[in-house]
Amino acid sequence: MTETLTELKTLLAEVDDLGKAAAVLSWDQQANMPPGGAPARASQLATLSRLSHERFTSERVGHLLYDLSKETRDASYDDDTASLVRVLKRDYEKAVRLPSTFVAELAEASGLGTTAWAQARAANDWAAFQDHLKKMIELKQREAEYLGYHDKIYDALLDTYEPDMKTAQVAEIFDGVRRELVPLVRAISEHAERVDDSVVRRAYAPDKQWALAQEALRAIGYDFARGRMDRVPHPFCTTFSNHDVRVTNRVLPNFFNSAFYGALHEGGHALYEQGSPDKFERTGLGGGASLSVHESQSRLWENLVGRSRAFWEFFFPKFKKTFRKNAAEMDAEKMYRAVNKVQPSFIRIEADEVTYSLHIMLRFEAENLLLENKLKVSELPGWWDEAMSSYLGVVPPDVARGALQDIHWSMGSCGYFPTYALGSIFSAQLFEQAREQLGDLDEQFARGEFSPLREWLTANIYQHARKYTLNEIAMRVTGEPLQTRSYIAYLKSKYSEIYGL
Amino acid sequence: MTETLTELKTLLAEVDDLGKAAAVLSWDQQANMPPGGAPARASQLATLSRLSHERFTSERVGHLLYDLSKETRDASYDDDTASLVRVLKRDYEKAVRLPSTFVAELAEASGLGTTAWAQARAANDWAAFQDHLKKMIELKQREAEYLGYHDKIYDALLDTYEPDMKTAQVAEIFDGVRRELVPLVRAISEHAERVDDSVVRRAYAPDKQWALAQEALRAIGYDFARGRMDRVPHPFCTTFSNHDVRVTNRVLPNFFNSAFYGALHEGGHALYEQGSPDKFERTGLGGGASLSVHESQSRLWENLVGRSRAFWEFFFPKFKKTFRKNAAEMDAEKMYRAVNKVQPSFIRIEADEVTYSLHIMLRFEAENLLLENKLKVSELPGWWDEAMSSYLGVVPPDVARGALQDIHWSMGSCGYFPTYALGSIFSAQLFEQAREQLGDLDEQFARGEFSPLREWLTANIYQHARKYTLNEIAMRVTGEPLQTRSYIAYLKSKYSEIYGL
Structure with a gap:
């Protein structure tokens, strides 16, 4: 096994170096880069991610992972090598399912989408963004088909951000939390002063x-x-x-x-x-x-x-x-x-601890509806206002502060939002x-x-x-999978005391 | 030709992106990186330069350059494509001459050398650096053999920094400049006040x-x-x-x-x-x-x-x-x-406009003597003091401010120094x-x-x-190759006036 493992680690080290180099370039882009640097930086990042993807999805990496996976079959689940092989094999199998032409198409749509989104948001103009979002939803539907899923189409996308998490578990968790938070927010709002x-x-x-x-x-x-x-x-x-x-x-x-x-x-x-x-x-x-x-x-x-x-x-x-x-x-x-x-507001990133998760749940629902073709992109702004009113009791004055506020969908991050709320929920459990x-x-x-x-x-x-995955960590550390009890208890007790409810 | 050129440009773009990414990582290392980041950064830079070298020296790049070089044979020397092929072919032919095992050996010696140099300089201890320099001189001698040369061994190394420049031309230029500058420095020193x-x-x-x-x-x-x-x-x-x-x-x-x-x-x-x-x-x-x-x-x-x-x-x-x-x-x-x-001093990087080139000439001579085995590494500090005394009229009080002051040799930059003085000389001509x-x-x-x-x-x-090369630019812009007349006239006239000589 030693030789196979050494060869795999050599290849993975190179992939990791390329990924980290890209991280440095992205950080510099945000923190330092003068405006003139943008076009060349885009090319440099594209080259790094293409090389990294090419090298990670090479047949050799696949063979080594396959061999090592057989060889570590009897090792403990916690064993470092067994874990390396298990986790990287999972990454590998996802990465090879996406044809590189599709990856390129997605990257291009993401580039165009974010530019269009920024302009549309500044102009408060949903129509200017609508076609880009439609295109992106179609691409994400195709991505889900490439990746595969058993139950919900959303499962395929969610899994790329939160391994082994299922849409059904998220929906159940969110339902439970929402049932408690909506009345809490209402009670707090009545005593805002x-x-x-x-x-x-x-x-x-x-x-x-x-x-x-x-x-x-x-x-x-x-x-x-x-x-x-x-x-x-x-x-x-x-x-x-x-x-x-x-x-x-x-x-x-x-x-x-x-x-x-x-x-x-x-x-x-x-x-x-x-x-x-x-x-x-x-x-x-x-x-x-x-x-x-x-x-x-x-x-x-x-x-x-x-x-x-x-x-x-x-x-x-x-x-x-x-x-x-x-x-x-x-x-x-x-x-x-x-x-x-606590102050119900239109903007997710300005939300307080209590209302934050409600912003997320709304997005989770919208993503599911869009991906399952149960909601048209053109209907989203109206749907959004209704959901805001029902969850938070406020309605955005315009679409820029409504369905256009987040960059995520424009860049193809679809299935990502739930992790924000799951993280908050898990933090209380921990x-x-x-x-x-x-x-x-x-x-x-x-x-x-x-x-x-x-x-x-x-x-x-x-x-x-x-x-380990989220649920594995939850089991190991707290003896039960991700649960909402601690989170709800924490919010209720803290904010009832603060607001004298 | 179009297809061949397009393919070549695609490959070169990737090589350029990798090189520029490495430049970002190096800049960050100097300007921002916290101390903890050093070891990982070294790996990342090594991976980027290895990939870039691998891809540039691929057989495919060689074939494309060879084909295009035939196809552009009748094009004007100034033609963009002909120039691209000419210059990149020159780079390619140099790059492929160095075995990658040698490149790795050099990189390792450079890493060890710079660390040893920094410690030796801080401790003012030539003996602690001596073996590293000896090893580096041997490596640079081997590099010169790989690269090839007709006249002087120094030609091979000089050419990697200054294409088509020959040791003999540099020696002639430096002799002419030194003959004028040494008396000028002496005259100025007599009226320092x-x-x-x-x-x-x-x-x-x-x-x-x-x-x-x-x-x-x-x-x-x-x-x-x-x-x-x-x-x-x-x-x-x-x-x-x-x-x-x-x-x-x-x-x-x-x-x-x-x-x-x-x-x-x-x-x-x-x-x-x-x-x-x-x-x-x-x-x-x-x-x-x-x-x-x-x-x-x-x-x-x-x-x-x-x-x-x-x-x-x-x-x-x-x-x-x-x-x-x-x-x-x-x-x-x-x-x-x-x-x-003007103030003759021990340290090159603190030198004024008049004495600067003399510091360089001394290094150029030392490099030639070392590479031709006419001077032993152990004899360098003594030789250095004598040369300083003869060129600048000052003798460094210790080796840290003498032969140990520059990082260049420790990292394998040998044949590099002359370009500093040639640049000064050319600036006056321009x-x-x-x-x-x-x-x-x-x-x-x-x-x-x-x-x-x-x-x-x-x-x-x-x-x-x-x-274009240095001499080509000199010819195109000034009608003659690199010459020292303008430089000497500039320094003499400016400083005679300032010092009332």
Whole structure:
């Protein structure tokens, strides 16, 4: 086996290097690139992804994976080599199902689609985007046919972002959550005045915001010797190796939450990636298990930690030191309440912790309807307004703040949205378990001690990188598959207390 | 021919994309990368350069170049396609001569060598570096044998940096220059007190230095919409496409010249790259003709323009506005004199315009002696001190400021140094021609008008990218091959006037 494995690892290392190189080029594109650089950068990225796809889907890689899969048949499921072969074989089988002509067609439609989307959104003009979306839905339907599925067409696409997750499980989870959240949002809306968040909407000097965000990142254990934070229009986290994991962020001069919680959110992703072990580097098994598990970490550090009362007991003195004027007449408790204000709004990315998942559910339903040809693209804006009204009690004033707000569909990311909500849901399940095993987390947070939690997450999740799926991790860590009980209980208890319901 | 050419261009575009991707990764490594990122970055760069080399040296590329070379035999020398084939065939024939095992051996020795060099220099310990240099000289001797040469072994290596240039021509040029410069340096040294440069050695706020350097770059026509400037330990210019050409720079808080002339120097390289035409992008024919021609542009903008009296007539008010205190009791004339102070020193990269080439000549001689086994590595430090004494009248106090000062040999850059001096020499030849054709350049500079010169350089050099060699460009633009007359006349006249000789 040794020789086969060595050869496979050599080939995978090359594929991984090409992928990481592309990540550097993409990061640079967002964080640094002057406008003139765009066309050449597109070519460079296309070449890197084509070469990487070509080399990963080579027959040789297939043979080696097949041989090793036979040879590791009797190995333990947890065995590193068996896991490498299992996970990479899954990737391989997906990758080879898509003809390269189709991949190119999709890439082109995505390029045209995002440009059209940006213009349509700016012009508040659904008609200008409609044909692109129609084309994209057709392409995603074809992609699903290439990939194959048993039950729902959506299964095929969902699986590319969340391995082994099924549409039926997501639908059941979302139904349960929605049933509880819609009344909670309504009850909160009736007492909106009970939380005053005016403090976070004052003027905050950008440089000071940046420094405070860095301080928060350091506090939760993000290692700046193995990362950095740069400004971009749309924040993200990216990995060039487990020892070079970069967060990006943006600063709004009149809204404190943007940079601060942006840092904690991307920092959560980054802790996961920085916790991926050396042994999986350049094998394709490094990094995070899935988009949902990744999002569980960004949400956990942003919300379960960063929006906790205990966190503000620890952090308020630092906030006050940096923003003495804005902090006047404030205290930890008032900050805690301010950063947790719930406010049904039109825009997903501005949504609070309670309403966020409802935005996602609406998109999940729309995607299913569109892919199953049960809703026409032209009917989407109207459908959207009705769903918004029923879930959140608000109706967008225009389509730019409605069905046109997200970039995802224009670039072909279809089946991706659910992972945002699944991550939030899973974060509460994990956090409940951590509380049980780690004693009084609040007391630790209030003292600025985040390493017990981080080390627990590293031992239970980060060190396993891509070895397990979401449900496997849930079983291993909490003894049950993904469930909504903890999430609903967390939101109800936290927000009933804040709003005195 | 069309089909063959199209296929070749497709293959070359891929090779170019890989090279440019590597450039982005290298730039990031210098400008941004956190320390933890180093090992993975080395692997990524190795993979990119191996893939690029593999694909460029493929038999298919060779066949296509061979076929096209026959088909373009009767085309004009200036024809774009004929030039593409001629230049890329030259690159190809060099690339295939080096066995990939040798390339790997060289890369490894270079990696080990630079690390050893950095430690040896820090410890001022020649013995710790000696064996690495010996190994590297042996490797470069082998490389020269692979590449082939007729006259001197040095020819083979020189040709990789400066196509068609011969050691004999360089030796003749350097002899002529040295004969004139050594007495000039001596004469200046006897009147060192006649130029007071204390103004450039005061405290300068780094942020203001940066802003002023940007202003100087804008003034000469560097396009920030197609580039940017970032901080690095050792400044360089790098190209990701002709529309994304980045300069890097460093700031010394107590030495004005470092950031200011660093910007103009790298800016000169950048104007050349930004002036490369779209039609050569992703073909391998874009960019600069050779290292010497490139250096002629950095030196021209740094020295012939930026260290001219007329430049300071234009720029002094801006300097004064930014650094009011340091500018007190100064004027354009005093600044002109201060930035042109000549001071024989130990360190090449700190050398002034007059002594710089002498540092290079010494290295050129040392390289020849080492490669021809006429000087032992162990004897180099002693030889170095003698040469310094004879050329510059100073002897380094230690080997760290002597034979250990440059990184080049440790990384296998042998035959590279002469291009620095050839560039300086050529810059004067070009500038003399520009003066003849463009009227009163001084009057233009004093008004801040640099576009006539830049457009002249674009028309005569930049737009041709890699089509011609140094001597071909010299012939085309000035009617004679590279000559030293203009350079010597320029230095003698400028510095005799400044020092009242």
